[in-house]
Structure formats: C-alpha cells, structure tokens
Amino acid sequence: MDLDGCRPSLRSETPDLEGNGSLYSPAKEKAANRGVYNVLSPFTILRAKRLLGAAKLKLFLCFSVLCIILFLSSRLSSWMGWNPHYPSSVYSPTRGGYTVLINTWKRNSLLKQAVAHYASCLGADAIHVVWSESEPPSERLKAYLKKVVFSKSQTTQKPNFRFDINAEDNLNNRFKPIEDLRTDSILSVDDDVIVPCETLDFAFTVWKTAPFTMVGFVPRMHWLDKEKNGVAYYRYGGWWSVWWMGTYSMVLSKAAFFHRKYLDLYTHKMPSSIQDYVSRERNCEDIAMSLLIANTTGAPPIWVEGKIYEIGASGISSLKGHTDRRNNCLNDFISLYGTVPLVSTNVKAVNAQHKWFW
Known part of the structure; x- marks a missing residue:
C-alpha cells in the first residue's frame, strides 16, 4: 500500500510565519x-x-x-508733490545735453525756482532766460541767479547762464535764434512749469531718436468740426479732448524739446503774417511752432508721459474766451498755410522702468 497517499500534509498543519515571526494572513496582506x-x-x-x-x-x-x-x-514722493532736486540718472555727459529756454514775464519768484531746478538737472548745458519786460533785469537778480546756477549744478562744467534781453514785449521773442549755442536740442519751458530731472532725461532720450520732431509733455489736438460753403472749420482740443479721443496732433512749447534750427525757421522762414498775428493777439505762439514743425517734417509730434508741475497761479488758459481765441488762431494759421500740416497720432512714449508690466 502506498503510504504516501495517506500521509497527512504537514503544510496544512504548520502555520506560515512572516519574517517577523507573526502569523501570515492573506487579509492582512x-x-x-x-x-x-x-x-x-x-x-x-x-x-x-x-x-x-x-x-x-x-x-x-x-x-x-x-x-x-x-x-x-x-x-x-510724487503724491506728496514736486521734489525740486530729484536726481538725474539717465544722462551721460558723453551724449551731450540741451539748452533750457525759459520764457518769463514779471514773475521773478517763479523764475528763481525754475532756474534753481533746471540747473540741478545733469542734462542742462545752458540756461537762457527770455526777458521782454520794459526794464532790464536788475544786477541783483542777475547775480542771484548766477550764484544759484553755480550752487545747484551737479556737474563739473557748470551750465552757461544768461538773460536774452529784448527791447519790446512780444511773444515771438521766445523763439528768436540764439548765438553761440553748444547744443542742438532746445528745451522750451514757461517760468511756472517744472519738469522733474528724471522725466527730462527720458524725454531727451526720446528726442534723440527723432531730433527733428517736437517732443513734449502737454498734448493738444485738432479736428474738423464742420464745413460750410467749401470752407472747413477746425476745433482746438485741450487735455480733456485728448483724453476722450485718445489722439493728439500738437505738443505745447510750454514744456517741449525741439531742434535749434526751428528758432531760425520761426523767425526768418515762417510767414511774417503769422508772427504779426501772434504779436497782435498776444497768444498762440505755441500753435504757430507746432504748425511750423509739422509743416517741415510731415510727421506728428511725440507725447512723453510724465508728471509736470505748474507752480504759479492760473495762466491765460483760465481766462474767459480762451478756447474761442485758440480756435480762431488755429483756423487763421491754417488759412495762411493753405493746408493743414498737423498730423494726428495716438503714440505715447512711456518709461517702462516705471511700469509693473511691459
């Protein structure tokens, strides 16, 4: 008899052990x-x-x-107001500078602030004050401003400072040619306008990319309002028109860069009837300069984004009838040109260093 067939299985009687000595359990596994x-x-x-x-x-x-x-x-700092001595950071003397041309009229306190500020900007190679008052500037005022320029300047070569004295009161004086200029770039400003040095550095860089274009901070626009009997009538638009329409065709010379050659063109080449108009109306020399440059280049100006500060009381723009006078200037100048040289654009130069996103 085969005993193996009847031998009980040892595996069934011997419990399986895990490596740690405990009983093996399929459910546990x-x-x-x-x-x-x-x-x-x-x-x-x-x-x-x-x-x-x-x-x-x-x-x-x-x-x-x-x-x-x-x-x-x-x-x-910008919310708290204007910092008159904000350091200039972009300018390098090897790239040249600009001549500051300040137009003033019986506001010596504002003139002192303006000269002190622009003397502190590294890009200012010279500062010229356009003086059209009946009496020449006093020796005391001249000495004071020369001392201010010397003390505020941050460069080894101090800016050249002088008064450009005119015999008659005329708004065209602000665009008279200047002899012995060392720069091609002119920064035209009013005595009550302060542009921070850093903002000027950026705008000057923009101007150098298009040196025959007008580059400024105060945009204005024009548009065709109506046409009657074949005669077009244009409207002059202020800041709110620019903001609403998103376009502009002028930048005002109260704060703008342009090439020195336009001083000569304004005085000697522009129709004398326009100069006569400006002299008679005591207004619109800035519109005349915008038309002149647009007519020469066939290109629009460049608006640079930047905060500027007006440190004086309200100017002629706040007077009653100012808008009507500007409309008349625009249309009269266009009729003298026989065409509309202004070119509209919506391009704005912005310093990307001051933006969170490119």
Whole structure:
C-alpha cells in the first residue's frame, strides 16, 4: 500500500510565519497593499496637503503685501508733490545735453525756482532766460541767479547762464535764434512749469531718436468740426479732448524739446503774417511752432508721459474766451498755410522702468 497517499500534509498543519515571526494572513496582506497599515494614513496625507495649501496661500499673501508696500513707497514722493532736486540718472555727459529756454514775464519768484531746478538737472548745458519786460533785469537778480546756477549744478562744467534781453514785449521773442549755442536740442519751458530731472532725461532720450520732431509733455489736438460753403472749420482740443479721443496732433512749447534750427525757421522762414498775428493777439505762439514743425517734417509730434508741475497761479488758459481765441488762431494759421500740416497720432512714449508690466 502506498503510504504516501495517506500521509497527512504537514503544510496544512504548520502555520506560515512572516519574517517577523507573526502569523501570515492573506487579509492582512491585502490591507497592507491598500495602505491601511502604512505609516501615513489617507487622513494624515489629506491633512498634510491642506496645511501645505494654507502655507502657500499665506506666502502668496505676504509677497503681495510686500510688493504693494514697495510700490507705495516708490510713489509716495510724487503724491506728496514736486521734489525740486530729484536726481538725474539717465544722462551721460558723453551724449551731450540741451539748452533750457525759459520764457518769463514779471514773475521773478517763479523764475528763481525754475532756474534753481533746471540747473540741478545733469542734462542742462545752458540756461537762457527770455526777458521782454520794459526794464532790464536788475544786477541783483542777475547775480542771484548766477550764484544759484553755480550752487545747484551737479556737474563739473557748470551750465552757461544768461538773460536774452529784448527791447519790446512780444511773444515771438521766445523763439528768436540764439548765438553761440553748444547744443542742438532746445528745451522750451514757461517760468511756472517744472519738469522733474528724471522725466527730462527720458524725454531727451526720446528726442534723440527723432531730433527733428517736437517732443513734449502737454498734448493738444485738432479736428474738423464742420464745413460750410467749401470752407472747413477746425476745433482746438485741450487735455480733456485728448483724453476722450485718445489722439493728439500738437505738443505745447510750454514744456517741449525741439531742434535749434526751428528758432531760425520761426523767425526768418515762417510767414511774417503769422508772427504779426501772434504779436497782435498776444497768444498762440505755441500753435504757430507746432504748425511750423509739422509743416517741415510731415510727421506728428511725440507725447512723453510724465508728471509736470505748474507752480504759479492760473495762466491765460483760465481766462474767459480762451478756447474761442485758440480756435480762431488755429483756423487763421491754417488759412495762411493753405493746408493743414498737423498730423494726428495716438503714440505715447512711456518709461517702462516705471511700469509693473511691459
């Protein structure tokens, strides 16, 4: 008889042992594969994920608050008002500079502030004051301003300072040619307008890319209002028109760069009837210069974004009937040219260093 067939199986009687000496259990093995006996349970993992997500949110909020604080700090000085001695950072003497041409009229206190500010700008190679009053400037005023220029200038070679004295009161005086200029670039400003040095640096850089174009900070526009009996009538638009329409065709010479050659063209080549008009009306020399440059280049001006400060009382723009007078100037000048030389554009030069996003 085959005894092997009747021999009981030892495997069925001998319990299987795991490596650690405990009993082997298939159910236990399946549970382990499902993670029941893992060190980290599903509840623990879920809780860890939630904590990690909360930490990420807190880090993001802290970073956002920090960015806002840095932004507000950088803008605080501009909100508080004009900083008259804001350092100039872009200008390099090897790239040349500009001549500041300040038009003034019986506002010596404003003139002193303007001269002191522009003398502190590194790009100012010379400062000329257009003087058209009946009495010449006093020796005391001249000595004071020369001392201010010397003390405020941050360059080794101090800006050349002088008064350009005129025998008669005439708005055309502000665009008379200047002898012995060392720069091609003219910065034309009114005595009550302050443009921060850093803003001037950027605008000067823009002007150098298009030196025969007018580059400025105060945009204006024109548009065809109506036409009757074959005669067109144009409207002069101020700042709010520019803001609403998103276009402009002029920048005012109260704060603008242009090439020195336009001083000669304005005085000797522009129709004398326009100069007579400006002299008679005591207005619109800035519109005349815009028309002259547009007629010469066939191109629009360039508006540079930048905050400027008007430190005086309200000027002639606040007087009653100012808009009508500007409309008349525009239409009369266009009729003298026989065409509309102004070119409209919506291009604006912006310093990307002051923007969060490109």
